[in-house]
Amino acid sequence: MLILKNKDELFHIYYKRWITIYKEGAIRKVTMSKYLMTHQWLVKLVPTLKLCDLSRINYQQLLNDYAQEHERQTTMDFHHQLKGAILDAVDEGLIDQDPTRKAIIKGKTPRAKKPKYLNQFELHTMLTDLNLTQEVNWDWFILLVAKTGMRFSEALALTPKDFDFAHQMLSISKTWDYKTGTGFQPTKNQSSVRKIQIDWQTVIQFSELLKGLPEEKPIFIDDGKKVYNSTVNGVLERHCIKSNIPVISIHGLRHTHASLLLFAGVSIASVARRLGHASMTTTQKTYLHIIQELENKDVDLVMRSLSALN
Structure with missing residues (x-):
């Protein structure tokens, strides 16, 4: 199947296609659901962001917006799931430079953790x-x-x-x-x-x-x-x-x-x-x-x- 390169494509549409091509059938259902949830957050936070407009500053803003409702570790997972797709877009020439470079991971103060194990x-x-x-x-x-x-x-x-x-x-x-x-x-x-x-x-x-x-x-x-x-x-x-x-x-x-x-x-x-x-x-x-x-x-x-x- 021939996929045309389109720098004007919306970021969340590219990401959804990337998940389908690279992840569907290759990862467990529970992991796939996490990628799909990340896609939903893209639709919510950056519905009009185009691939060609993806820069370090607006990628950082995306992470900051996500971090307002999530703890740091969850934000880190969000970042890692996006980074794979973004680096592929850089390799394909759809994005000029890696916008994830030197990204700062923030997040809400973690809730008091429940005991994880017994003595x-x-x-x-x-x-x-x-x-x-x-x-x-x-x-x-x-x-x-x-x-x-x-x-x-x-x-x-x-x-x-x-x-x-x-x-x-x-x-x-x-x-x-x-x-x-x-x-x-x-x-x-x-x-x-x-x-x-x-x-x-x-x-x-x-x-x-x-x-x-x-x-x-x-x-x-x-x-x-x-x-x-x-x-x-x-x-x-x-x-x-x-x-x-x-x-x-x-x-x-x-x-x-x-x-x-x-x-x-x-x-x-x-x-x-x-x-x-x-x-x-x-x-x-x-x-x-x-x-x-x-x-x-x-x-x-x-x-x-x-x-x-x-």
Whole structure:
């Protein structure tokens, strides 16, 4: 298909076409929805801005206008999603110079952050409060996510066949599309396809729980019923409140799992593989505050070791 180059084309129209050509079918639905939301903001903030008029100063003004209603990190994401399209427009000769160069990222003052993870005592207290019945319920789901660090959609997709009790392994090879209800879907990335070692206590508990269940049917999905993460978060919230500990989300259990492993001395590489991160860089960025705390402890240990040499 021949696409004519048009410097007078509206920026938001070019951006929509760029998304269709470069992103459609190449990224996950949830990521695609973010690009489409960025397009909607362009229509709202710069409906008449032409490609040929895109300069550093009006691009900065666009970012400033967006930042009035969003936090800095959200503005940064907005900037990154626009930058890819703009650089392509520069390469095509539709824009003379890169208007994103030296862009300043601003944003609203972040709201007070809710706790993202529990410490070991808090997690133990919460798990003690779980009602682990003889039949599958959301408390079993909470226990399994806490023990493995799986993503919500990965845990929903688990079937009895994914458990290898003899080798204490759990296979993660798919997710469950709970947002649109289309069933099994691929994992977030290729690195997310993995095997997770599980402890012997979990093996005993789940080997009993799963007896007689269909091998390839999702354990936590009832036929014909849609699952909402707010439902499971509500169950977890009630346990947190009853246990008098900070309220976290199901995704917070994933952070809790990773945090406890790092504090226990497990390497970043091993934690990254267990979580299914695409690279260790993702793990380092996500848990930078914990890694820095551990590095401070390492410095103290080095100093004590050197002092002992005298």
